[in-house]
Amino acid sequence: MPASSSVVEGVFETLIRGGTVINADGLSRGDIGIAAGKVAAIIAPGEAAEARTVVDASGSFVLPGLVDAHAHLRDPGLTHKEDFSSGTHAAALGGVTTVLDMPTDEPWTATAEQLDDKMATAEGRIHVDVGLQAVVSRDLSPVPRLLGLAPVSFELFTADVPDAFLFDTLDTVAGALRAFRDADTLIGISPGDQSILTGSTARDRSGTIAAFLDSRPPLAEANGIARALVAAASTEARVHVRQINSELGVETWSRLRGMADATVETTPQNLFFTAQDYEAQGANLKASPPLRSPHDIDALRAALSAGLIDIVATDHAPHAPAEKAASYSAFADIPGGMPGLQTLLPTMLRLVDEGLIALHDLVRMCSRNPAERFGLGRRKGRVAVGYDADLLILDPRRSSTVANADQVSRAGYTPFDGWTVKARLTNVFLRGHEIVREGRLVGQAQGKIVTRES
Known part of the structure; x- marks a missing residue:
C-alpha cells in the first residue's frame, strides 16, 4: 500500500x-x-x-466499505416491501456503502426514461451510494440510450420472468449479448432453465416444497451457466453469472469459466442454509434458486475457500411481513426473497471465524471485486x-x-x-x-x- x-x-x-x-x-x-x-x-x-x-x-x-452487487431496493412501485431510504439505512448499518440495485421494480427499469426517473426518485433519500442496473428486454431498441446513462450493469434473465424479459434459448441469449459486443458494460445473467421449470410444473402440481425444489434443480443451474459462458465466448461479451449454489453448478463453472470474460457470485444464505431448513423457517427462507443439500453447500464452501467464487452478494429482496405470513396454496407461490444488506458483513465474518476465509478474502469478494467488475473500480473497493x-x-x-x-x-x-x-x-x-x-x-x-x- x-x-x-x-x-x-x-x-x-x-x-x-x-x-x-x-x-x-x-x-x-x-x-x-x-x-x-x-x-x-x-x-x-x-x-x-x-x-x-x-x-x-x-x-x-x-x-473499505462493502459493495453489494445484487440487491432489490423495491423502489419505485413496490415500496411497501422496501424503499430507497429503508434499504440504504439497512445497508449503512451493515457496512455496505455501495448498493447495486437490480431493475425488477414496478415498472422494470427497461428504458432510459425509466432509469432516469429512478435516479431522480433516489435523490436525497439514500444513506449510501447506489448504482443502478438496467434490464435487457426482448425489444433491444432501448439499449443505446440506456448505455448513455451508464448503468453499472444490464441484467438478462433466462427463466421465471415475464415474457417481455425472457431469454429462454441459447439463440436468444446470444442475440441479446451481440447488442453489447462493442459496449463497455457488464451483463448479469441469472442461470435458470425455463424448459426444466415448465416440464417440472407439468409433472408435479402438488405445490409442495419437493415440487419447488424439482422445478429449479442443479441441472437447470448448470445448463444456465454453460449457456451463459458459451454465448459470452461466441459474442465476446462480458458477463457476470448470478448466484450459484449447487455442486453441479460449481463444477460447470470451474470447467468452463476460462472460455469467456466472466465472473460468478453466490450469497451468504447459500453458504449456510440447506433445503432441510425450510421445515423450520419456511417462507422466510423461500427464494430462488432454492436451497440445496448439505453436499452442495460443502462444494460451494470449498469453491469459496479455493477462490473460485469472485463475489459474495446478498440478493437482498425483502417483502412485507404480511406477505410472507399469508397462506398460499403452493410453496412456490410464496413471495421469493429475504433481507440481507444489514447482515452481509456479519455473515462473512462468521466465515472468517470458522477459518474458511481470511479478512482480506472478505474484502476481495465483497469490496474490491464487485467494485472493479461493475465499473466502479477507480473509486470504490480499496483503502488507497x-x-x-x-x-x-x-x-x-x-x-x-x-x-x-x-x-x-x-x-x-x-x-x-x-x-x-x-x-x-x-x-x-x-x-x-x-x-x-x-x-x-x-x-x-x-x-x-x-x-x-x-
Whole structure:
C-alpha cells in the first residue's frame, strides 16, 4: 500500500489513527488522512499530521466499505416491501456503502426514461451510494440510450420472468449479448432453465416444497451457466453469472469459466442454509434458486475457500411481513426473497471465524471485486490514496449478535437471528463523512447515485 514518507502538508478533514488496514491483497499499518471525500494520504503510524477530527482506531481493523452487487431496493412501485431510504439505512448499518440495485421494480427499469426517473426518485433519500442496473428486454431498441446513462450493469434473465424479459434459448441469449459486443458494460445473467421449470410444473402440481425444489434443480443451474459462458465466448461479451449454489453448478463453472470474460457470485444464505431448513423457517427462507443439500453447500464452501467464487452478494429482496405470513396454496407461490444488506458483513465474518476465509478474502469478494467488475473500480473497493473514503472500523475485541429486533429493513426479520460473530462494526464512513456510529445513523442521508466509469 502506498504511504507517504514525510509530514503531510495542510490539514486533513479527518485522520483515522492506529488501525490495521485490510485490503484484498493483505493487511498493513497506516494512518488514513481524508480530504474532500477521498483518502488523501496513508502515512506511517503515528507520523505527525493535523486534522480537524481525529478518530482513534487503535486495536481495530479498517476495511473499505462493502459493495453489494445484487440487491432489490423495491423502489419505485413496490415500496411497501422496501424503499430507497429503508434499504440504504439497512445497508449503512451493515457496512455496505455501495448498493447495486437490480431493475425488477414496478415498472422494470427497461428504458432510459425509466432509469432516469429512478435516479431522480433516489435523490436525497439514500444513506449510501447506489448504482443502478438496467434490464435487457426482448425489444433491444432501448439499449443505446440506456448505455448513455451508464448503468453499472444490464441484467438478462433466462427463466421465471415475464415474457417481455425472457431469454429462454441459447439463440436468444446470444442475440441479446451481440447488442453489447462493442459496449463497455457488464451483463448479469441469472442461470435458470425455463424448459426444466415448465416440464417440472407439468409433472408435479402438488405445490409442495419437493415440487419447488424439482422445478429449479442443479441441472437447470448448470445448463444456465454453460449457456451463459458459451454465448459470452461466441459474442465476446462480458458477463457476470448470478448466484450459484449447487455442486453441479460449481463444477460447470470451474470447467468452463476460462472460455469467456466472466465472473460468478453466490450469497451468504447459500453458504449456510440447506433445503432441510425450510421445515423450520419456511417462507422466510423461500427464494430462488432454492436451497440445496448439505453436499452442495460443502462444494460451494470449498469453491469459496479455493477462490473460485469472485463475489459474495446478498440478493437482498425483502417483502412485507404480511406477505410472507399469508397462506398460499403452493410453496412456490410464496413471495421469493429475504433481507440481507444489514447482515452481509456479519455473515462473512462468521466465515472468517470458522477459518474458511481470511479478512482480506472478505474484502476481495465483497469490496474490491464487485467494485472493479461493475465499473466502479477507480473509486470504490480499496483503502488507497485517491479512492472514496468509504471506510469501516471493525473492533475484533468486541463481539456482536445479529437480532431481529435490530433490523431496519421493512421485512422486519433476518434468517440469521441470534448469530454471534467475534467483531463489532463501530464506525462507517461514506466519502469521508461518518454515517454510522455504534449501530446508529449519524446525520442526514448523504448517498449519491454512482454510474459506470468510462
